[in-house]
Amino acid sequence: MDSEAQRPRPAVDGGMADIGRRIRRLREERGISLSALARGAGVGKATLSGLENGTRNPTLETLWAITAELGVPLTTAIGTPPSEESETTVPVMRGTATEGTLLQVFEDEAVTYELYRLVIRAGAPQISPAHHRGVTEHLTVFAGTLSAGPAGAPLQAGPGEHISWRSDVPHVYVALGDQDVHAGLLIRYPRR
Template identity: 60%
Template sequence: MTAASEGVARPALTEGAADVGHRVRHLRERRGMSLSELARRAAVGKATLSGLEAGTRNPTLDTLQAVAAALDLPLTALVSSAPATLRGAAVQIELLRVFDDGPVTYELYRMRVPAGLAQRSAAHQAGVTEHVTVFAGMLETGPVDAPLRAGPGEHVEWTADVPHTYAALGADDVLASLLIRYPRVDH
């Protein structure tokens, strides 16, 4: 699934791209990984990754998620507190809180999916789960091969180490909370 505008990728960050780029470079180098290796693991073009690290490219949410997964890190390890809101082709998420709880990290987001839009997201690293509670609208989400539906007051969860989707069904925007659970990976 793509956005109703047929997959138009929107920059994820409204500000802070240079800070994210420096953070990505630092984390990649700390792991002893070349730019080419990270680009290959994240399935992102080397030029795109180079521009991200230089702070000259404003990445999409999918690019940031792919890089975080390739580094075995939560998304917030890349974005920290720099941007308040991240945007994908259809999904807009606002970071509310990060919880580090020993062997796991939780990221809590406020999520909005405009009516009629959909987005397909790449797999996270092994063991990551997503938990969504819908407050308004009708959401189709979860694994691309077996999507789940939830309306106001309902909760769905799935193992997010497979490609997954978010789609606002019907005439109303979806307003929800998104909790992403990452197992800690030691390097």
């Protein structure tokens, strides 16, 4: 296998300077040093510095770890989907085995919801880091069969089935068999 195939794919195409500025602003608003955030998120200090400066294009797993440590939804770092009046396009977010397109962000006083169109590629599992306390995921399968949920006790679902779990623990997504899974994913973030 060549080294290009082994390298993790970047989380998003372009827009890293904006994402980096948002992460730096969130870190500084909370009075957290670069070293402390890197340590808490389990990422290298050089990786975090490069991300904040717009010179690194991290994996989705890295962005999840950083936003979990900051206690914010992923969209706080990557931005929200475009409105009908906007010319902005939403990048596809990629993990080891997933590709997600942010469709909508819903907010109320106590909770933020992110709705994604999700494809889980056959052939590779994805282990996602824990989100902040109280976050839950709700997944509805449209095609394919998957195993997803807490890493120690994943659930299975096929077409037309729905599963949900607390995602404040490491969790997995695996397409079972040789067919990609197409699903809708709703992530519920209680405010800290």
